[in-house]
Amino acid sequence: xxxxxxxxxxxxxxxxxxxxxxxxxxxxxxxxxxxxxxxxxxxxxxxxxxxxxxxxxxxxxxxxxxxxxxxxxxxxxxxxxxxxxxxxxxxxxxxxxxxxxxxxxxxxxxxxxxxxxxxxxxxxxxxxxxxxxxxxxxxxxxxxxxxxxxxxxxxxxxxxxxxxxxxxxxxxxxxxxxxxxxxxxxxxxxxxxxxxxxxxxxxxxxxxxxxxxxxxxxxxxxxxxxxxxxxxxxxxxxxxxxxx
Amino acid sequence: xxxxxxxxxxxxxxxxxxxxxxxxxxxxxxxxxxxxxxxxxxxxxxxxxxxxxxxxxxxxxxxxxxxxxxxxxxxxxxxxxxxxxxxxxxxxxxxxxxxxxxxxxxxxxxxxxxxxxxxxxxxxxxxxxxxxxxxxxxxxxxxxxxxxxxxxxxxx
Numbered sequence: 001x002x003x004x005x006x007x008x009x010x011x012x013x014x015x016x017x018x019x020x021x022x023x024x025x026x027x028x029x030x031x032x033x034x035x036x037x038x039x040x041x042x043x044x045x046x047x048x049x050x051x052x053x054x055x056x057x058x059x060x061x062x063x064x065x066x067x068x069x070x071x072x073x074x075x076x077x078x079x080x081x082x083x084x085x086x087x088x089x090x091x092x093x094x095x096x097x098x099x100x101x102x103x104x105x106x107x108x109x110x111x112x113x114x115x116x117x118x119x120x121x122x123x124x125x126x127x128x129x130x131x132x133x134x135x136x137x138x139x140x141x142x143x144x145x146x147x148x149x150x151x152x153x154x155x156x157x158x159x160x161x162x163x164x165x166x167x168x169x170x171x172x173x174x175x176x177x178x179x180x181x182x183x184x185x186x187x188x189x190x191x192x193x194x195x196x197x198x199x200x201x202x203x204x205x206x207x208x209x210x211x212x213x214x215x216x217x218x219x220x221x222x223x224x225x226x227x228x229x230x231x232x233x234x235x236x237x238x239x240x241x242x243x244x
Numbered sequence: 245x246x247x248x249x250x251x252x253x254x255x256x257x258x259x260x261x262x263x264x265x266x267x268x269x270x271x272x273x274x275x276x277x278x279x280x281x282x283x284x285x286x287x288x289x290x291x292x293x294x295x296x297x298x299x300x301x302x303x304x305x306x307x308x309x310x311x312x313x314x315x316x317x318x319x320x321x322x323x324x325x326x327x328x329x330x331x332x333x334x335x336x337x338x339x340x341x342x343x344x345x346x347x348x349x350x351x352x353x354x355x356x357x358x359x360x361x362x363x364x365x366x367x368x369x370x371x372x373x374x375x376x377x378x379x380x381x382x383x384x385x386x387x388x389x390x391x392x393x394x395x396x397x398x399x400x
Contacts (some may be wrong), residue, residue, distance in 0.1 A: 007276070050264060057267040073275035087278050096276075109259045110266065121313050135313050149306025152313055181269065186305060191269075205257055212256035224266050225259035230274040 003030075003078050006038040007060055007071040007228060008088060008096050016062055022052050027059065030084045035096055037088045038063065042077065064107055064228050070099045071228040102236045106176055106195050109225030111208060113167055113189040115160070119218040120187050124155040131155065156186070163219070164190035170211055174204035179231035189219060193231030201226075 004022050011034045019027040021040025029036040056074050063069045078084050088096065125131050131151055138144040167190055168178055174196060181191040196204050212221040
């Protein structure tokens, strides 16, 4: 039997009861006065399935709805409670206390924005009427297709960047910090990790909702969270413990 | 290339739990790691979304853009409202002008606290290599394919 480690919370905090970890085993704590490591039992030969990933993530999301949690990367397994105490409550003690202080009262949410294809292309043509000429030329000359496509790709990159900036500006009043995660698709505008004070969550939720309705039909927004402060962990200097 | 039917932006007033794609971006990629641990084998996890990454600067993509632009019916007015106006309407309150300075300060501080995190990167590479090695040893279980859910279901 091994212990699967989910993350670390303050020693005194109360958690949602009856949380289940991987393989339906109950979540428990390995704790001292200041820190509590969240673990559950897992068989040594247990396979990892998608459900295991989802359970790890959703368990942490349930915890961070209540309190600040420093997440461990999926896949940290330790042989027994003594090792958990030594590694987390001992060796990582100052680092963990610093991180918990730094993120006290904060939570991460994520906003994904992607342009509807037609809206994006119309915006590109509206901005640069020269592209309409290129388009007409390409209709009769297949050789001009590549030049058109490249010009559209460049213009799209500009539009995506500006749209991302506008969304950030829109939400900025409610944020402690923002991190720009990498985007994937050709029409993806932004993947924004937002660090927000718990007290400001209702205002941020309302702002995201209003933005979504405003952009409806042009952009699709997806709003995810609350999450542990994944995108901000590495930005906190260990010894500093506070940056905001 | 088909025109993607956009889902309406409903249910945005509260954030939703992570989907599988979100999970891959977060728990496999970010989070605390410690020096000594048993890394779980990642056999059988199909990292679909990573493969789905689109290379935007490619001939294929250029041709797809050209084709999509060519299909647009420019005699339709479409929506004349451009992006800046669109969002600008929302920002008239001016509240953000007061706070933006403070947030910039936070960002600056974030920037200055950025240390050299090369160790973490190395660790990740090792973990990935390990996972790949494991993958070679054992065949991925078929079962996980059957468990796949349509993406639409995961974005509640």
